[in-house]
Amino acid sequence: MSEPAPADRLPVIGQNEVLRTEYALFVLTTLFIIARVAIHVSRRKSFEFQDFFIYFAYALYVGLWTEYIIAVPYLYKLSAVALGEIDIYPTITQDAGYMSRLIFSAQMLFYTCLFAVKLSLMTLYRKLLVGIGGIYYKIWWSIVAFLFLSWIGCIITSVSSCKSMRVFFRNGSCASPEELQVQIISLYYAYAIDVLTDLMVMFLPIRLVWNLQMARSEKVGILILFSGGFVCIIFATLRAVQVGVQHGKAVSPDPKWLTLWTVIEVSMAIIVGCSPAFASLIRNRLNLKKASYSGRGYRRQGDNVDLGTIGTPKRRPHSTNVTSSSTLYEEDTPDSQRGLTRNPLFNSGIRVTTTVQQNNKRMSEQTNA
Secondary structure, three states: OOOOOOOOOOOOOOHHHHHHHHHHHHHHHHHHHHHHHHHHHHOOOOOOHHHHHHHHHHHHHHHHHHHHHHHHHHHHHHHHHHOOOOOOOOOHHHHHHHHHHHHHHHHHHHHHHHHHHHHHHHHHHHHHHOOOOOHHHHHHHHHHHHHHHHHHHHHHHHHOOOOOHHHHHHHOOOOOHHHHHHHHHHHHHHHHHHHHHHHHHHHOOHHHHHOOOOOHHHHHHHHHHHOHHHHHHHHHHHHHHHHHEEOOEEOOOOHHHHHHHHHHHHHHHHHHHHHHHHHHHHHHHHHHHOOEEOOOOOEEEOOEEEOOOOOOOOOOOOEEEOOEEOOOOOOOOOHHHOOEOOOOOOOOOOEEOOEEEOOOHHHHHHHHO
8 A cells, every 4th residue: 555665676567568458458348348238238138136236346447447547657656756766846745645545445446346246146146046045045145244244354454554544645654564564464364355255156056056957068167157256366366466475475565566456356357247148148159059850850949849740630739848947147038038936136036937848649649538
């Protein structure tokens, strides 16, 4: 939260490199959000809680990104003064306070944005619990409660990293040995909590998915979708090491690298949060290509099976209803056309009822005999 002394750390990345990287990440993340919105609108899906949380996370990301873009020039100007590259100027105290307020506010948005992305995934995973209940509901609510408490803990440690936040906001002063030590603790506490909650969010639905009645290929696809959390863990680790380690020792976060790696980590988290929509799109594209006929003249297309045989009798056919489980992918058909088991809280369900009609001449004749 404070600029390190010149003897401890020299700038290793230029202002233009930081700004160009952050602009590129903003464009990439925005493209993923636009693509998700396009898929959502084209499929005429209802607006659900997982959609609210991911779009809310993106709104926070825009605020975080804007504050860092504004703060970076001040950061490098103040760094140049500390290095003796330029003379002290009259408004240096005001600039230091303004930059400190921007960075602190962006840090709060960072914690909240990651929290919102994880809630988006958790509300999506809750579809797996429809019709199961029991201990799994308790585990789900326990994880949500832990996420909330962890978010509060990250904010408290950040606020406690300076002896006087009023002085910090006024002139950016927060660099005593005790304050620097608390900043290191805050960085690694946030990192540990981030990794732990990522693992909890990933591993919750694995057992449930494996017990669902669906093709093994779809199960593998969903498990790969869950593993997107490892991407977040990798970038969280890179952020913690890059901004908080120098010469093998833990140090106070370098604001230059902090701004860059914070934007990188949040961008990756939002992209991972958007992945269920793209998984649904890819799955349905593959299903269209798999339409084929079996050796008995049965026609199979997607998830709907038509067992109409050649020479169907004119008598009333014998009907058999078969219920199969849907996948966790966000469905691409309108809600009005799906037989979903509704969840009153989240307006969604995991089970899709598919009716299979079987016309069989021999069965029909035996029935009429």
